[in-house]
Amino acid sequence: MVTLRDGIAPLGEIEFTDNSSWIRSRKFRLAARVVSGSSPDVRIREAMTEAFVVKDHRGELYKKHHPPRLNDEVWRLEKIGKDGAFHRKLAAEGINTVQEFLKLSTVDQQKLRRILGPGMSEKIWEVTIKHAITCELGNKHYIFQGENLIVTVNPICEVVSATINGQTYSTSDLPPIYGGYIQNVMRQAYANWSSLQEVVGVSSEIALLSQGELLDEYPNHHPQAKHHIGYSSDHRFNIGRGTNTNPVVVM
Numbered sequence: 001m002v003t004l005r006d007g008i009a010p011l012g013e014i015e016f017t018d019n020s021s022w023i024r025s026r027k028f029r030l031a032a033r034v035v036s037g038s039s040p041d042v043r044i045r046e047a048m049t050e051a052f053v054v055k056d057h058r059g060e061l062y063k064k065h066h067p068p069r070l071n072d073e074v075w076r077l078e079k080i081g082k083d084g085a086f087h088r089k090l091a092a093e094g095i096n097t098v099q100e101f102l103k104l105s106t107v108d109q110q111k112l113r114r115i116l117g118p119g120m121s122e123k124i125w126e127v128t129i130k131h132a133i134t135c136e137l138g139n140k141h142y143i144f145q146g147e148n149l150i151v152t153v154n155p156i157c158e159v160v161s162a163t164i165n166g167q168t169y170s171t172s173d174l175p176p177i178y179g180g181y182i183q184n185v186m187r188q189a190y191a192n193w194s195s196l197q198e199v200v201g202v203s204s205e206i207a208l209l210s211q212g213e214l215l216d217e218y219p220n221h222h223p224q225a226k227h228h229i230g231y232s233s234d235h236r237f238n239i240g241r242g243t244n245t246n247p248v249v250v251m
Helices: 085-092 098-107 109-116 122-132 176-191
Strands: 140-146 149-153 159-164 167-169 197-200 227-231 237-241 248-250
Touching (some): 098 176, 140 176, 149 176, 159 176
Antiparallel strands (some): 140 149, 149 159, 159 167, 227 237
16 A cells, blocks of 8 residues: 555556566556545545556576576576476486486486487487586686505586506697596596595596597687597597587597
């Protein structure tokens, strides 16, 4: 209830609750009438505004983020609905965030596909993973140490650098003989993630090794030009660079 003074009453901010429809018309009218009994001898007609548009916040809680963040809940990814079948399957395996989704995709993509099940077709998977890898990784890295070995990985378990027997290797100079070894180290780092040493601000190239498709197939928000090596069962390395040129395949 407001009081008119000289025919004017300031309202300030108004919030509307509309449960009538999920269709976003966003158009409302304001109506006002005189309180009953205030002027018994005078008939004052109701007043109504023209239709106007208001901001509609419905659905914002369930929006997908572009790009997604590492700590976003996994249903923020395209094609994974909140409380839907894919979301429930992932949650049952402890995959609750975009970071956890990407880590498993890096280390064992086939396992991730099995968790999601046959309901996630190749086309749906491509949309989901394409969205996921646009995630901004930030500047944190994680160090895994073993016997005569130090490996640095990024937040999604891609190997950034490896020091083996005192020799540090980058993307371009890792001997192929170490390919399978590094894959096993990645799995160990993934399995022992909570015990890895976290460091901030380490400059790096992108992953030495990672499972799956070449990163060149998808856009990425990582800050540097990227090198990405995929290790296959026939002991070949596929090396790609995040530019407009075609990937180079090195046997």
